Amino acid sequence: MITVDLQDQPVRTLNAQLIQLPENTNQKAWRVVNPMGAHAVAVGLTQAVNVDIEGHVGYYCAGMNQLANITVHGHAGTGFAENIMSGIARVTGNASQSAGASGHGGLVVIEGNASSRCGISMKGVNIVVGGSVGHMSAFMAQAGNLVVCGDAGADLGDSMYEAKIFVRGTVASLGSDVIAKEMRPEHLELLSRLLAAAEIAADPGSFRRYGSARNLYNFNVDNADSY
Amino acid sequence: MCGIVGLYLKNSALEPALGHHLGSMLVGMSARGPDSAGIAVYRKPVPAGSIKLTLFHESDAFDWQALRRALKTDLKTDAHGEIRGSHYVLVIAAELETVRSWLAIHHPELRVMGIGESIEIYKEKGLPKNFVSRFKLDELSGSHAVGHTRMATESAITTEHSHPFSTGADLCLVHNGSLSNHNRWRQKLSRRGIDFQTDNDTEVAAGYLSWRLNEGDSLREALEHGLKDLDGFYTFAIGTRLGFAVVRDAIACKPAVLAETDDWVAMASEYRSIAPLPGAEAADIWEPEPETIYTWERA
Numbered sequence A: 001m002i003t004v005d006l007q008d009q010p011v012r013t014l015n016a017q018l019i020q021l022p023e024n025t026n027q028k029a030w031r032v033v034n035p036m037g038a039h040a041v042a043v044g045l046t047q048a049v050n051v052d053i054e055g056h057v058g059y060y061c062a063g064m065n066q067l068a069n070i071t072v073h074g075h076a077g078t079g080f081a082e083n084i085m086s087g088i089a090r091v092t093g094n095a096s097q098s099a100g101a102s103g104h105g106g107l108v109v110i111e112g113n114a115s116s117r118c119g120i121s122m123k124g125v126n127i128v129v130g131g132s133v134g135h136m137s138a139f140m141a142q143a144g145n146l147v148v149c150g151d152a153g154a155d156l157g158d159s160m161y162e163a164k165i166f167v168r169g170t171v172a173s174l175g176s177d178v179i180a181k182e183m184r185p186e187h188l189e190l191l192s193r194l195l196a197a198a199e200i201a202a203d204p205g206s207f208r209r210y211g212s213a214r215n216l217y218n219f220n221v222d223n224a225d226s227y
Numbered sequence B: 001m002c003g004i005v006g007l008y009l010k011n012s013a014l015e016p017a018l019g020h021h022l023g024s025m026l027v028g029m030s031a032r033g034p035d036s037a038g039i040a041v042y043r044k045p046v047p048a049g050s051i052k053l054t055l056f057h058e059s060d061a062f063d064w065q066a067l068r069r070a071l072k073t074d075l076k077t078d079a080h081g082e083i084r085g086s087h088y089v090l091v092i093a094a095e096l097e098t099v100r101s102w103l104a105i106h107h108p109e110l111r112v113m114g115i116g117e118s119i120e121i122y123k124e125k126g127l128p129k130n131f132v133s134r135f136k137l138d139e140l141s142g143s144h145a146v147g148h149t150r151m152a153t154e155s156a157i158t159t160e161h162s163h164p165f166s167t168g169a170d171l172c173l174v175h176n177g178s179l180s181n182h183n184r185w186r187q188k189l190s191r192r193g194i195d196f197q198t199d200n201d202t203e204v205a206a207g208y209l210s211w212r213l214n215e216g217d218s219l220r221e222a223l224e225h226g227l228k229d230l231d232g233f234y235t236f237a238i239g240t241r242l243g244f245a246v247v248r249d250a251i252a253c254k255p256a257v258l259a260e261t262d263d264w265v266a267m268a269s270e271y272r273s274i275a276p277l278p279g280a281e282a283a284d285i286w287e288p289e290p291e292t293i294y295t296w297e298r299a
Helices: A011-019 A185-198 A221-226 B012-028 B064-075 B096-106 B128-134 B182-191 B201-214 B219-229
Strands: A002-005 A029-033 A050-054 A069-073 A088-091 A107-110 A123-129 A143-148 A164-167 A178-181 A208-212 B003-009 B036-042 B051-056 B079-084 B087-092 B111-116 B119-125 B144-150 B165-168 B171-179 B232-239 B243-248 B257-260 B264-268 B284-286 B294-297
Touching (some): A123 A185, A143 A185, A164 A185, B003 B012, B003 B243, B012 B128, B051 B119, B064 B096, B119 B171, B144 B171, B201 B219, B219 B232
Parallel strands (some): A029 A050, A050 A069, A123 A143, A143 A164
Antiparallel strands (some): B036 B144, B165 B171, B171 B232, B232 B243, B257 B264
Protein backbone atom coordinates (compact mmCIF):
# COMPACT_ATOMS: atom_id res chain seq x y z
CA MET A 1 0.00 0.00 0.00
CA ILE A 2 1.39 3.35 -1.07
CA THR A 3 -0.01 6.34 0.82
CA VAL A 4 0.05 9.80 -0.73
CA ASP A 5 -0.82 12.87 1.37
CA LEU A 6 -2.14 15.64 -0.88
CA GLN A 7 -1.16 18.23 1.72
CA ASP A 8 2.48 17.17 1.15
CA GLN A 9 2.55 16.82 -2.62
CA PRO A 10 0.48 18.28 -5.46
CA VAL A 11 -2.21 16.38 -7.37
CA ARG A 12 -0.11 16.71 -10.51
CA THR A 13 2.69 14.62 -8.97
CA LEU A 14 0.24 11.96 -7.77
CA ASN A 15 -1.40 11.74 -11.20
CA ALA A 16 2.00 11.51 -12.93
CA GLN A 17 2.99 8.63 -10.63
CA LEU A 18 -0.27 6.78 -11.32
CA ILE A 19 -0.23 7.36 -15.07
CA GLN A 20 3.38 6.18 -15.44
CA LEU A 21 2.74 2.80 -13.80
CA PRO A 22 3.70 -0.02 -16.18
CA GLU A 23 1.24 -2.70 -17.21
CA ASN A 24 2.67 -5.37 -14.89
CA THR A 25 3.14 -3.06 -11.91
CA ASN A 26 3.38 -4.46 -8.40
CA GLN A 27 2.26 -1.12 -6.98
CA LYS A 28 -1.42 -2.04 -7.15
CA ALA A 29 -2.75 -0.48 -3.95
CA TRP A 30 -2.79 3.28 -3.49
CA ARG A 31 -4.26 5.33 -0.69
CA VAL A 32 -4.72 9.10 -1.04
CA VAL A 33 -5.34 11.18 2.09
CA ASN A 34 -6.26 14.84 2.70
CA PRO A 35 -7.68 15.61 -0.75
CA MET A 36 -9.39 18.73 0.77
CA GLY A 37 -11.61 19.12 -2.29
CA ALA A 38 -8.76 19.08 -4.81
CA HIS A 39 -9.72 18.88 -8.49
CA ALA A 40 -8.71 16.19 -10.99
CA VAL A 41 -7.55 13.57 -8.47
CA ALA A 42 -6.65 10.20 -10.09
CA VAL A 43 -7.48 11.29 -13.64
CA GLY A 44 -6.42 9.45 -16.79
CA LEU A 45 -5.37 6.18 -15.15
CA THR A 46 -4.71 3.29 -17.51
CA GLN A 47 -3.71 0.35 -15.29
CA ALA A 48 -5.68 -2.07 -13.11
CA VAL A 49 -4.74 -0.58 -9.75
CA ASN A 50 -6.84 0.19 -6.67
CA VAL A 51 -6.97 3.81 -5.54
CA ASP A 52 -8.73 4.65 -2.27
CA ILE A 53 -9.24 8.37 -1.67
CA GLU A 54 -9.99 9.21 1.96
CA GLY A 55 -12.01 12.43 2.00
CA HIS A 56 -13.97 14.73 -0.29
CA VAL A 57 -12.73 15.57 -3.79
CA GLY A 58 -13.40 18.46 -6.18
CA TYR A 59 -14.08 18.35 -9.92
CA TYR A 60 -13.36 15.58 -12.45
CA CYS A 61 -12.07 12.92 -10.07
CA ALA A 62 -11.48 9.58 -11.86
CA GLY A 63 -12.06 11.21 -15.26
CA MET A 64 -11.16 9.20 -18.38
CA ASN A 65 -10.47 6.17 -16.20
CA GLN A 66 -9.32 2.90 -17.80
CA LEU A 67 -9.10 -0.35 -15.81
CA ALA A 68 -8.42 1.26 -12.40
CA ASN A 69 -10.72 0.74 -9.43
CA ILE A 70 -11.11 4.15 -7.76
CA THR A 71 -13.10 4.73 -4.57
CA VAL A 72 -13.78 8.11 -3.01
CA HIS A 73 -14.59 7.65 0.66
CA GLY A 74 -16.51 10.91 0.82
CA HIS A 75 -18.30 13.23 -1.61
CA ALA A 76 -17.28 14.22 -5.14
CA GLY A 77 -17.67 17.51 -7.02
CA THR A 78 -18.69 18.19 -10.62
CA GLY A 79 -17.84 15.68 -13.37
CA PHE A 80 -16.97 12.61 -11.32
CA ALA A 81 -15.68 9.83 -13.65
CA GLU A 82 -16.40 11.98 -16.68
CA ASN A 83 -15.64 10.08 -19.89
CA ILE A 84 -14.78 6.87 -18.03
CA MET A 85 -13.69 4.12 -20.46
CA SER A 86 -13.49 1.07 -18.18
CA GLY A 87 -12.79 0.07 -14.58
CA ILE A 88 -14.82 1.15 -11.56
CA ALA A 89 -15.28 4.59 -10.03
CA ARG A 90 -17.17 4.70 -6.73
CA VAL A 91 -18.27 7.48 -4.37
CA THR A 92 -19.50 6.49 -0.93
CA GLY A 93 -21.27 9.86 -0.48
CA ASN A 94 -22.94 12.26 -2.92
CA ALA A 95 -21.73 13.37 -6.34
CA SER A 96 -22.28 16.82 -7.82
CA GLN A 97 -23.54 17.48 -11.34
CA SER A 98 -22.54 15.54 -14.49
CA ALA A 99 -21.34 12.35 -12.79
CA GLY A 100 -20.33 9.74 -15.38
CA ALA A 101 -20.92 12.25 -18.19
CA SER A 102 -20.21 10.86 -21.67
CA GLY A 103 -18.72 7.66 -20.18
CA HIS A 104 -17.90 4.99 -22.76
CA GLY A 105 -17.63 1.97 -20.48
CA GLY A 106 -16.88 0.71 -17.00
CA LEU A 107 -18.99 1.14 -13.89
CA VAL A 108 -19.75 4.30 -11.89
CA VAL A 109 -21.29 3.79 -8.45
CA ILE A 110 -22.66 6.67 -6.39
CA GLU A 111 -23.84 5.32 -3.07
CA GLY A 112 -25.52 8.60 -2.09
CA ASN A 113 -27.31 11.07 -4.37
CA ALA A 114 -26.13 12.31 -7.73
CA SER A 115 -27.01 15.84 -8.74
CA SER A 116 -28.25 17.15 -12.09
CA ARG A 117 -27.14 15.80 -15.47
CA CYS A 118 -25.94 12.45 -14.12
CA GLY A 119 -24.94 10.33 -17.11
CA ILE A 120 -25.45 13.14 -19.61
CA SER A 121 -24.47 11.90 -23.09
CA MET A 122 -23.47 8.48 -21.69
CA LYS A 123 -22.04 6.25 -24.41
CA GLY A 124 -21.86 2.80 -22.87
CA VAL A 125 -21.02 3.32 -19.20
CA ASN A 126 -23.08 1.65 -16.47
CA ILE A 127 -24.07 4.02 -13.66
CA VAL A 128 -25.68 2.82 -10.43
CA VAL A 129 -26.94 5.46 -7.97
CA GLY A 130 -27.94 4.34 -4.49
CA GLY A 131 -29.95 7.52 -3.90
CA SER A 132 -31.62 9.97 -6.27
CA VAL A 133 -30.53 11.87 -9.39
CA GLY A 134 -31.21 15.50 -10.33
CA HIS A 135 -32.79 17.03 -13.41
CA MET A 136 -31.72 16.26 -16.99
CA SER A 137 -30.04 12.99 -16.03
CA ALA A 138 -29.17 10.75 -19.02
CA PHE A 139 -29.83 13.71 -21.34
CA MET A 140 -28.96 12.55 -24.88
CA ALA A 141 -27.81 9.19 -23.51
CA GLN A 142 -26.59 7.01 -26.36
CA ALA A 143 -25.72 3.64 -24.80
CA GLY A 144 -25.25 2.03 -21.41
CA ASN A 145 -27.44 1.78 -18.33
CA LEU A 146 -28.45 4.23 -15.62
CA VAL A 147 -29.85 2.65 -12.44
CA VAL A 148 -31.47 4.95 -9.87
CA CYS A 149 -32.51 3.38 -6.57
CA GLY A 150 -34.18 6.61 -5.39
CA ASP A 151 -36.05 9.26 -7.38
CA ALA A 152 -35.22 11.00 -10.66
CA GLY A 153 -35.50 14.76 -11.28
CA ALA A 154 -37.23 16.53 -14.16
CA ASP A 155 -36.68 15.74 -17.85
CA LEU A 156 -35.17 12.31 -17.29
CA GLY A 157 -33.45 10.98 -20.41
CA ASP A 158 -34.41 13.94 -22.58
CA SER A 159 -33.65 13.27 -26.28
CA MET A 160 -32.00 9.95 -25.46
CA TYR A 161 -30.99 7.29 -27.97
CA GLU A 162 -30.43 3.67 -26.99
CA ALA A 163 -29.47 3.67 -23.29
CA LYS A 164 -31.64 2.00 -20.65
CA ILE A 165 -32.82 3.75 -17.50
CA PHE A 166 -34.09 1.92 -14.41
CA VAL A 167 -35.73 3.92 -11.60
CA ARG A 168 -37.12 2.50 -8.36
CA GLY A 169 -38.69 5.70 -6.99
CA THR A 170 -40.62 8.52 -8.61
CA VAL A 171 -39.73 10.40 -11.78
CA ALA A 172 -40.46 14.14 -11.63
CA SER A 173 -40.96 14.18 -15.40
CA LEU A 174 -39.77 12.27 -18.44
CA GLY A 175 -37.80 14.15 -21.07
CA SER A 176 -38.75 14.52 -24.68
CA ASP A 177 -39.31 11.17 -26.47
CA VAL A 178 -38.86 9.08 -23.30
CA ILE A 179 -41.39 6.41 -22.38
CA ALA A 180 -41.84 3.75 -19.72
CA LYS A 181 -41.08 0.32 -21.12
CA GLU A 182 -41.89 -3.26 -20.26
CA MET A 183 -39.54 -4.98 -17.82
CA ARG A 184 -38.79 -8.30 -19.50
CA PRO A 185 -36.78 -11.17 -17.98
CA GLU A 186 -33.59 -10.06 -19.74
CA HIS A 187 -33.95 -6.60 -18.19
CA LEU A 188 -34.42 -8.07 -14.71
CA GLU A 189 -31.34 -10.16 -15.27
CA LEU A 190 -29.33 -7.15 -16.49
CA LEU A 191 -30.49 -5.07 -13.53
CA SER A 192 -29.59 -7.85 -11.07
CA ARG A 193 -26.09 -8.00 -12.53
CA LEU A 194 -25.64 -4.21 -12.34
CA LEU A 195 -26.84 -4.02 -8.72
CA ALA A 196 -24.59 -6.96 -7.77
CA ALA A 197 -21.59 -5.36 -9.48
CA ALA A 198 -22.33 -2.11 -7.66
CA GLU A 199 -22.76 -4.00 -4.37
CA ILE A 200 -26.05 -2.20 -3.76
CA ALA A 201 -28.90 -4.21 -2.26
CA ALA A 202 -32.21 -3.54 -4.03
CA ASP A 203 -34.94 -5.76 -5.43
CA PRO A 204 -34.76 -5.62 -9.26
CA GLY A 205 -38.50 -6.29 -9.38
CA SER A 206 -39.21 -2.93 -7.71
CA PHE A 207 -37.76 -0.88 -10.61
CA ARG A 208 -39.40 0.49 -13.73
CA ARG A 209 -37.62 0.76 -17.05
CA TYR A 210 -37.53 3.82 -19.29
CA GLY A 211 -36.13 4.26 -22.75
CA SER A 212 -36.39 6.10 -26.01
CA ALA A 213 -39.65 6.05 -28.00
CA ARG A 214 -37.35 6.43 -31.02
CA ASN A 215 -39.54 9.10 -32.61
CA LEU A 216 -37.09 11.95 -32.19
CA TYR A 217 -34.00 10.56 -33.81
CA ASN A 218 -35.62 8.63 -36.66
CA PHE A 219 -36.42 10.65 -39.72
CA ASN A 220 -40.14 10.73 -40.40
CA VAL A 221 -40.96 11.26 -44.07
CA ASP A 222 -44.08 13.21 -43.08
CA ASN A 223 -41.76 15.94 -41.78
CA ALA A 224 -39.90 16.30 -45.09
CA ASP A 225 -41.53 19.67 -45.78
CA SER A 226 -40.16 21.08 -42.52
CA TYR A 227 -36.57 20.98 -43.72
CA MET B 1 -16.18 32.18 -13.23
CA CYS B 2 -16.23 33.92 -9.83
CA GLY B 3 -16.31 32.23 -6.47
CA ILE B 4 -18.86 32.84 -3.75
CA VAL B 5 -18.82 31.80 -0.14
CA GLY B 6 -21.10 32.14 2.86
CA LEU B 7 -20.64 31.20 6.49
CA TYR B 8 -23.32 31.23 9.15
CA LEU B 9 -22.35 30.35 12.71
CA LYS B 10 -24.79 28.31 14.77
CA ASN B 11 -22.36 28.11 17.68
CA SER B 12 -21.64 31.62 19.03
CA ALA B 13 -18.34 30.39 20.53
CA LEU B 14 -16.94 30.51 16.97
CA GLU B 15 -17.86 34.19 16.46
CA PRO B 16 -14.43 35.63 17.32
CA ALA B 17 -12.96 33.50 14.49
CA LEU B 18 -15.56 34.34 11.81
CA GLY B 19 -13.19 36.58 9.84
CA HIS B 20 -10.37 34.06 10.06
CA HIS B 21 -12.56 31.28 8.61
CA LEU B 22 -14.05 33.60 6.00
CA GLY B 23 -10.53 34.57 4.93
CA SER B 24 -9.51 30.96 4.30
CA MET B 25 -12.75 30.40 2.37
CA LEU B 26 -11.98 33.43 0.16
CA VAL B 27 -8.40 32.36 -0.48
CA GLY B 28 -9.75 28.90 -1.44
CA MET B 29 -11.67 30.62 -4.25
CA SER B 30 -8.64 32.50 -5.66
CA ALA B 31 -8.51 30.40 -8.84
CA ARG B 32 -12.17 31.22 -9.55
CA GLY B 33 -11.74 34.94 -8.91
CA PRO B 34 -8.32 36.59 -8.96
CA ASP B 35 -9.53 40.06 -10.05
CA SER B 36 -11.09 41.34 -6.84
CA ALA B 37 -12.53 40.17 -3.55
CA GLY B 38 -15.17 41.38 -1.15
CA ILE B 39 -17.12 40.46 1.95
CA ALA B 40 -20.15 41.46 3.94
CA VAL B 41 -19.79 40.71 7.64
CA TYR B 42 -22.57 40.95 10.19
CA ARG B 43 -21.12 42.05 13.52
CA LYS B 44 -21.41 44.44 16.43
CA PRO B 45 -25.04 45.63 16.00
CA VAL B 46 -25.37 49.33 16.79
CA PRO B 47 -27.78 50.59 19.50
CA ALA B 48 -31.27 51.78 18.55
CA GLY B 49 -31.16 55.30 17.11
CA SER B 50 -27.74 54.75 15.56
CA ILE B 51 -26.81 53.52 12.10
CA LYS B 52 -23.72 51.94 10.68
CA LEU B 53 -22.35 52.93 7.26
CA THR B 54 -19.40 51.45 5.40
CA LEU B 55 -17.73 54.18 3.34
CA PHE B 56 -15.07 53.90 0.65
CA HIS B 57 -12.59 56.44 -0.64
CA GLU B 58 -10.14 55.51 -3.36
CA SER B 59 -7.26 57.35 -1.65
CA ASP B 60 -5.61 55.76 1.38
CA ALA B 61 -4.65 59.27 2.47
CA PHE B 62 -8.25 60.38 2.95
CA ASP B 63 -8.72 61.97 6.39
CA TRP B 64 -11.52 59.91 7.94
CA GLN B 65 -11.07 61.56 11.36
CA ALA B 66 -11.71 64.99 9.84
CA LEU B 67 -14.86 63.60 8.22
CA ARG B 68 -16.05 62.19 11.55
CA ARG B 69 -15.38 65.48 13.40
CA ALA B 70 -17.19 67.50 10.76
CA LEU B 71 -20.20 65.17 10.91
CA LYS B 72 -20.29 65.42 14.72
CA THR B 73 -20.17 69.19 14.61
CA ASP B 74 -22.63 69.68 11.77
CA LEU B 75 -25.21 67.10 12.88
CA LYS B 76 -24.62 67.79 16.60
CA THR B 77 -24.48 64.10 17.42
CA ASP B 78 -22.14 61.33 18.47
CA ALA B 79 -20.10 59.55 15.80
CA HIS B 80 -17.26 57.09 15.92
CA GLY B 81 -15.64 54.82 13.42
CA GLU B 82 -12.92 52.43 12.41
CA ILE B 83 -10.61 52.48 9.39
CA ARG B 84 -10.15 49.15 7.60
CA GLY B 85 -8.11 49.21 4.40
CA SER B 86 -9.64 51.68 1.97
CA HIS B 87 -12.92 51.59 3.90
CA TYR B 88 -14.28 53.33 7.00
CA VAL B 89 -17.07 52.01 9.20
CA LEU B 90 -18.98 54.97 10.60
CA VAL B 91 -21.41 54.54 13.50
CA ILE B 92 -23.52 57.64 14.05
CA ALA B 93 -26.60 58.51 16.08
CA ALA B 94 -28.62 60.11 13.29
CA GLU B 95 -31.22 59.46 10.62
CA LEU B 96 -29.87 57.69 7.54
CA GLU B 97 -31.20 60.30 5.11
CA THR B 98 -29.61 63.15 7.10
CA VAL B 99 -26.22 61.45 6.92
CA ARG B 100 -26.64 60.56 3.26
CA SER B 101 -27.48 64.10 2.21
CA TRP B 102 -24.62 65.54 4.32
CA LEU B 103 -22.23 63.12 2.60
CA ALA B 104 -23.64 63.92 -0.84
CA ILE B 105 -23.06 67.65 -0.28
CA HIS B 106 -19.69 67.58 1.50
CA HIS B 107 -18.07 64.44 0.10
CA PRO B 108 -19.69 63.42 -3.18
CA GLU B 109 -16.53 61.44 -4.00
CA LEU B 110 -17.26 58.98 -1.18
CA ARG B 111 -19.02 55.74 -1.98
CA VAL B 112 -21.48 54.25 0.52
CA MET B 113 -20.85 50.48 0.34
CA GLY B 114 -23.32 49.32 2.94
CA ILE B 115 -25.80 50.56 5.51
CA GLY B 116 -27.68 48.97 8.37
CA GLU B 117 -27.57 47.87 11.95
CA SER B 118 -24.77 45.32 11.76
CA ILE B 119 -23.58 44.91 8.14
CA GLU B 120 -20.05 45.94 7.14
CA ILE B 121 -19.02 45.62 3.48
CA TYR B 122 -15.42 45.60 2.32
CA LYS B 123 -14.29 45.07 -1.26
CA GLU B 124 -11.21 45.80 -3.29
CA LYS B 125 -9.37 44.95 -6.49
CA GLY B 126 -6.65 42.32 -6.42
CA LEU B 127 -5.99 38.80 -5.20
CA PRO B 128 -8.06 37.40 -2.32
CA LYS B 129 -4.97 36.79 -0.19
CA ASN B 130 -3.98 40.46 -0.47
CA PHE B 131 -7.52 41.47 0.44
CA VAL B 132 -7.45 39.20 3.50
CA SER B 133 -4.26 40.77 4.84
CA ARG B 134 -5.06 44.37 3.87
CA PHE B 135 -8.49 44.31 5.48
CA LYS B 136 -7.21 42.30 8.48
CA LEU B 137 -9.93 39.66 8.23
CA ASP B 138 -8.38 37.72 11.12
CA GLU B 139 -9.56 40.54 13.41
CA LEU B 140 -13.19 40.39 12.32
CA SER B 141 -15.61 38.76 14.72
CA GLY B 142 -19.22 38.32 13.70
CA SER B 143 -22.22 36.04 13.44
CA HIS B 144 -22.30 35.43 9.68
CA ALA B 145 -20.83 36.64 6.42
CA VAL B 146 -20.85 36.25 2.66
CA GLY B 147 -17.90 36.75 0.34
CA HIS B 148 -16.97 36.89 -3.31
CA THR B 149 -13.91 36.49 -5.50
CA ARG B 150 -14.38 37.95 -8.94
CA MET B 151 -13.32 36.97 -12.43
CA ALA B 152 -14.95 39.77 -14.37
CA THR B 153 -16.96 38.89 -17.49
CA GLU B 154 -19.71 41.50 -17.81
CA SER B 155 -18.13 44.77 -16.69
CA ALA B 156 -14.92 46.51 -15.58
CA ILE B 157 -12.56 45.57 -12.76
CA THR B 158 -12.88 48.33 -10.17
CA THR B 159 -13.62 48.47 -6.45
CA GLU B 160 -17.12 49.69 -7.27
CA HIS B 161 -17.76 46.74 -9.61
CA SER B 162 -16.68 44.27 -6.95
CA HIS B 163 -19.18 42.30 -4.92
CA PRO B 164 -21.00 42.21 -2.50
CA PHE B 165 -23.61 44.69 -3.67
CA SER B 166 -25.75 46.19 -0.97
CA THR B 167 -29.46 45.81 -1.59
CA GLY B 168 -30.77 47.94 1.25
CA ALA B 169 -30.34 48.05 5.00
CA ASP B 170 -28.40 45.00 6.22
CA LEU B 171 -28.97 43.23 2.89
CA CYS B 172 -26.38 42.28 0.31
CA LEU B 173 -25.87 39.97 -2.60
CA VAL B 174 -22.97 38.01 -4.09
CA HIS B 175 -23.30 36.28 -7.43
CA ASN B 176 -21.56 33.66 -9.52
CA GLY B 177 -22.80 33.64 -13.09
CA SER B 178 -24.10 36.13 -15.58
CA LEU B 179 -27.50 37.70 -16.15
CA SER B 180 -28.68 38.07 -19.73
CA ASN B 181 -31.56 40.52 -19.20
CA HIS B 182 -29.87 42.94 -16.80
CA ASN B 183 -29.95 45.93 -19.17
CA ARG B 184 -33.71 45.75 -19.56
CA TRP B 185 -34.19 45.34 -15.80
CA ARG B 186 -31.82 48.25 -15.07
CA GLN B 187 -34.09 50.47 -17.23
CA LYS B 188 -37.26 49.15 -15.61
CA LEU B 189 -35.89 49.50 -12.08
CA SER B 190 -34.46 52.98 -12.75
CA ARG B 191 -37.97 54.11 -13.72
CA ARG B 192 -39.14 52.70 -10.39
CA GLY B 193 -36.65 54.83 -8.50
CA ILE B 194 -33.84 52.33 -7.88
CA ASP B 195 -30.39 53.95 -8.20
CA PHE B 196 -27.54 52.17 -9.95
CA GLN B 197 -23.93 53.15 -9.51
CA THR B 198 -22.38 50.86 -12.14
CA ASP B 199 -23.23 48.87 -15.29
CA ASN B 200 -22.70 45.59 -13.41
CA ASP B 201 -25.28 42.81 -13.85
CA THR B 202 -25.13 41.76 -10.19
CA GLU B 203 -26.02 45.26 -9.07
CA VAL B 204 -29.23 44.86 -11.08
CA ALA B 205 -30.08 41.67 -9.18
CA ALA B 206 -29.39 43.54 -5.94
CA GLY B 207 -31.56 46.44 -7.10
CA TYR B 208 -34.29 44.01 -8.12
CA LEU B 209 -34.38 42.52 -4.62
CA SER B 210 -34.46 46.02 -3.09
CA TRP B 211 -37.42 46.88 -5.29
CA ARG B 212 -39.33 43.70 -4.41
CA LEU B 213 -38.65 44.17 -0.69
CA ASN B 214 -39.81 47.80 -0.93
CA GLU B 215 -42.99 46.49 -2.57
CA GLY B 216 -43.61 44.44 0.58
CA ASP B 217 -42.22 41.03 -0.40
CA SER B 218 -40.56 38.88 2.21
CA LEU B 219 -37.03 37.82 1.28
CA ARG B 220 -38.37 34.44 0.16
CA GLU B 221 -41.09 36.06 -1.99
CA ALA B 222 -38.56 38.47 -3.50
CA LEU B 223 -36.32 35.54 -4.45
CA GLU B 224 -39.28 33.60 -5.87
CA HIS B 225 -40.11 36.61 -8.09
CA GLY B 226 -36.43 36.84 -9.01
CA LEU B 227 -36.40 33.25 -10.24
CA LYS B 228 -39.12 34.22 -12.74
CA ASP B 229 -37.77 37.62 -13.78
CA LEU B 230 -33.99 37.29 -13.80
CA ASP B 231 -32.75 35.39 -16.82
CA GLY B 232 -29.28 33.89 -16.86
CA PHE B 233 -27.05 31.42 -15.12
CA TYR B 234 -26.56 32.19 -11.47
CA THR B 235 -25.95 31.10 -7.96
CA PHE B 236 -26.79 33.88 -5.49
CA ALA B 237 -25.87 34.10 -1.83
CA ILE B 238 -27.80 36.79 0.01
CA GLY B 239 -26.81 38.14 3.41
CA THR B 240 -29.53 39.41 5.75
CA ARG B 241 -29.39 40.86 9.26
CA LEU B 242 -30.41 37.48 10.66
CA GLY B 243 -28.68 35.02 8.35
CA PHE B 244 -28.16 34.11 4.74
CA ALA B 245 -29.95 32.61 1.76
CA VAL B 246 -28.78 30.62 -1.27
CA VAL B 247 -30.63 30.26 -4.58
CA ARG B 248 -29.74 28.86 -8.02
CA ASP B 249 -31.41 29.27 -11.39
CA ALA B 250 -33.42 26.46 -13.00
CA ILE B 251 -30.53 25.05 -15.03
CA ALA B 252 -28.16 25.21 -12.04
CA CYS B 253 -24.95 24.91 -14.02
CA LYS B 254 -23.11 27.42 -11.84
CA PRO B 255 -21.59 25.37 -9.06
CA ALA B 256 -22.59 25.43 -5.41
CA VAL B 257 -22.07 23.18 -2.44
CA LEU B 258 -23.67 23.40 0.98
CA ALA B 259 -22.28 21.94 4.19
CA GLU B 260 -23.76 21.89 7.67
CA THR B 261 -22.51 20.80 11.09
CA ASP B 262 -23.86 21.42 14.59
CA ASP B 263 -21.65 24.54 14.68
CA TRP B 264 -22.04 26.18 11.28
CA VAL B 265 -23.59 26.25 7.82
CA ALA B 266 -21.31 27.02 4.90
CA MET B 267 -21.91 27.65 1.21
CA ALA B 268 -19.21 27.81 -1.45
CA SER B 269 -18.76 27.47 -5.20
CA GLU B 270 -16.41 24.55 -4.55
CA TYR B 271 -15.76 22.26 -1.60
CA ARG B 272 -12.14 23.47 -1.51
CA SER B 273 -13.33 26.55 0.38
CA ILE B 274 -15.24 24.51 2.94
CA ALA B 275 -12.47 21.95 3.54
CA PRO B 276 -10.44 24.14 5.97
CA LEU B 277 -13.44 24.76 8.29
CA PRO B 278 -13.37 22.93 11.63
CA GLY B 279 -15.23 19.62 11.36
CA ALA B 280 -15.77 19.90 7.58
CA GLU B 281 -14.88 16.26 6.89
CA ALA B 282 -17.82 15.09 8.98
CA ALA B 283 -20.32 17.74 7.78
CA ASP B 284 -23.51 16.98 5.87
CA ILE B 285 -22.55 17.96 2.33
CA TRP B 286 -24.87 18.34 -0.65
CA GLU B 287 -25.46 20.33 -3.81
CA PRO B 288 -28.37 22.78 -3.54
CA GLU B 289 -31.30 22.00 -5.84
CA PRO B 290 -32.20 24.33 -8.72
CA GLU B 291 -34.95 26.93 -8.13
CA THR B 292 -34.96 26.13 -4.43
CA ILE B 293 -34.50 28.82 -1.81
CA TYR B 294 -32.36 27.82 1.16
CA THR B 295 -32.29 30.10 4.20
CA TRP B 296 -30.67 30.00 7.60
CA GLU B 297 -31.70 32.72 10.01
CA ARG B 298 -31.58 33.39 13.69
CA ALA B 299 -34.97 33.00 15.37
